[in-house]
Amino acid sequence: MRLDRDALSTMDEVALIQSARKGNIDSFNSLVLVYQHQVYNLAYRIMGSEAPASDATQEAFVSAYKNLKSFRGGSFKSWLLRIVTNACYDELRRLKRRPAVSLDELTNNEENDTEFDVPSTEDGPELLVQRRELADLIQSGIETLPEEQRIALVLSDVQGLSYEEIADMTNANLGTVKSRLSRGRARLREYLQAHGELLPETYRLESEQA
Amino acid sequence: MKQLNDHIRAQELFSAYIDNQVAADEKNFIERHLAICDRDCRAVLAATRSMIKATKSLPAMRAPKSFVLPKSMERQQARSIFEWYPVMRLATSIAIVAFIVVFAADALTPRTINLSNNIPNSANAPQLMNSVAVPVAPTTEANAAAPAQAPIAASLPQTQAKLLPTPTLTNNSAAGSAMSIAPAITETNITTADAITASQPIALMAATPEATIEPAPESAPAGGAIAARQADQTNEPAKPIETETGLSPLRLIEIILGALAIGLIVITLIVRQRARNS
Numbered sequence: 001m002r003l004d005r006d007a008l009s010t011m012d013e014v015a016l017i018q019s020a021r022k023g024n025i026d027s028f029n030s031l032v033l034v035y036q037h038q039v040y041n042l043a044y045r046i047m048g049s050e051a052p053a054s055d056a057t058q059e060a061f062v063s064a065y066k067n068l069k070s071f072r073g074g075s076f077k078s079w080l081l082r083i084v085t086n087a088c089y090d091e092l093r094r095l096k097r098r099p100a101v102s103l104d105e106l107t108n109n110e111e112n113d114t115e116f117d118v119p120s121t122e123d124g125p126e127l128l129v130q131r132r133e134l135a136d137l138i139q140s141g142i143e144t145l146p147e148e149q150r151i152a153l154v155l156s157d158v159q160g161l162s163y164e165e166i167a168d169m170t171n172a173n174l175g176t177v178k179s180r181l182s183r184g185r186a187r188l189r190e191y192l193q194a195h196g197e198l199l200p201e202t203y204r205l206e207s208e209q210a
Numbered sequence: 211m212k213q214l215n216d217h218i219r220a221q222e223l224f225s226a227y228i229d230n231q232v233a234a235d236e237k238n239f240i241e242r243h244l245a246i247c248d249r250d251c252r253a254v255l256a257a258t259r260s261m262i263k264a265t266k267s268l269p270a271m272r273a274p275k276s277f278v279l280p281k282s283m284e285r286q287q288a289r290s291i292f293e294w295y296p297v298m299r300l301a302t303s304i305a306i307v308a309f310i311v312v313f314a315a316d317a318l319t320p321r322t323i324n325l326s327n328n329i330p331n332s333a334n335a336p337q338l339m340n341s342v343a344v345p346v347a348p349t350t351e352a353n354a355a356a357p358a359q360a361p362i363a364a365s366l367p368q369t370q371a372k373l374l375p376t377p378t379l380t381n382n383s384a385a386g387s388a389m390s391i392a393p394a395i396t397e398t399n400i401t402t403a404d405a406i407t408a409s410q411p412i413a414l415m416a417a418t419p420e421a422t423i424e425p426a427p428e429s430a431p432a433g434g435a436i437a438a439r440q441a442d443q444t445n446e447p448a449k450p451i452e453t454e455t456g457l458s459p460l461r462l463i464e465i466i467l468g469a470l471a472i473g474l475i476v477i478t479l480i481v482r483q484r485a486r487n488s
Contacts, residue, residue: 023284023285024284025279025281025283025284025285028279029278029279032276032277032278032279033276033278036273036276036277037270037271037272037273039273039277040271040272040273040274040277041270041271041272044271045268045271050274053271054274054275054277057273057277058277061277061279062279062283065279065283134264135264135267135268135269138261138264138265138268139268153265156229157262157265157266158265158266158268160266163229163231178225178226178231181225181226181229182222182223182224182225182226185225185258185261185262186221186225186258188261188265189254189257189258189261192261193257198257198260198261199257200250200253200254200257201253202253202257203252203253203256203257203260
């Protein structure tokens with residue numbers, strides 16, 4: 001039986017969690033199979049590449065298993081996502097402190113498992129944008145953001161969390177979340193525009209025609 | 211330059227505006243400004259909306275491998291402190307019950323009667339002389355006194371001796387003989403009483419084999435040594451009776467059990483707290 005999110009009812013999940021809390025690792029691994037894609041996806045969007053995302057994901061599940069007693073009910077998925085978010089945040093801070101690796105090296109990573117290259121600024125503005133190219137560019141742009149803005153933007157626009165949920169997950173207040181999100185989005189927009197996307201001319205033209 | 215400030219201020223609010231997270235006055239300001247803006251604010255707003263839409267449409271990544279944990283990581287739950295709580299609870303309950311049982315046994319044991327036996331004992335002798343009936347003290351004492359009386363009378367170096375049946379060493383017959391002896395005793399003078407009290411230790415010795423009742427050793431104020439001998443033959447510790455506030459072994463057991471119960475209660479509560487917090 002292939003386990004995915006839809007196949008697992010709330011009651012089944014509660015039973016699995018109870019069993020896992022007593023130490024039953026098979027029950028816990030059933031939960032891993034259900035949530036690992038979402039957890040990895042979030043980690044990937046924050047970290048930008050497969051290796052650090054996998055590390056953060058594995059670390060998050062190990063930590064979740066060891067600290068199951070501290071899960072007091074509510075959304076198990078949110079609890080997991082919070083753990084992986086913290087793991088990513090810690091790793092980003094750690095990488096920032098390491099003198100050997102610069103942030104530029106991280107953002108221009110070659111490990112992206114994508115087919116298309118990032119369009120350079122020399123190419124000039126393009127009106128039609130390949131969805132895949134834009135996706136890669138957005139990911140690269142996210143990686144230029146400082147960790148707090150990056151996490152706020154990914155939680156909001158990739159994961160779809162509300163401001164309140166983001167505030168809860170990052171232990172910040174609502175005003176801080178608003179501010180980080182606003183700055184992160186502005187910075188990403190400027191990055192995209194600098195790389196030939198979302199050009200103001202496009203929208204000025206559209207709004208004038210409207 | 212108010213106009214430049216308006217552009218900057220409006221653009222700062224675009225993110226929250228798109229998410230409907232602005233206050234009413236902020237919303238009014240933005241919409242008023244957008245209507246009259248002669249720079250690229252409208253374009254910026256549109257580009258931001260477009261970007262958010264594109265970000266939300268990013269393809270969902272799937273895990274490149276399985277992140278299940280290895281079996282070797284399984285915790286040994288039996289050793290977890292969480293499992294200790296039922297054990298501690300049981301041990302505490304047993305200790306409390308044991309304490310209550312011993313305490314109750316101690317409290318219900320009629321040892322307090324012995325104290326009353328001590329004092330009137332010397333007065334009992336004259337009483338016996340005056341009445342045929344057994345002394346007011348409980349029947350147990352009567353049984354003890356009765357066989358004591360019989361041998362006492364036997365030791366009297368008078369004609370009363372012939373009146374005495376052989377001490378058959380049963381309480382009933384001894385009581386009967388005591389009854390018959392009593393009149394004989396009453397005929398003697400007070401000095402006999404001294405003889406009685408003096409010879410009581412000897413009487414007690416004779417009465418011992420059958421007098422397994424507690425009061426027997428305790429009715430002799432001067433019979434400390436005898437009491438000790440009695441202690442060997444009876445189950446009750448006789449020695450401490452003389453001291454009213456002494457620490458009997460039973461008391462000691464009670465104290466130990468009580469302290470143990472309290473200690474276990476505290477430990478159990480700590481374990482329960484740890485289990486809930488962990």
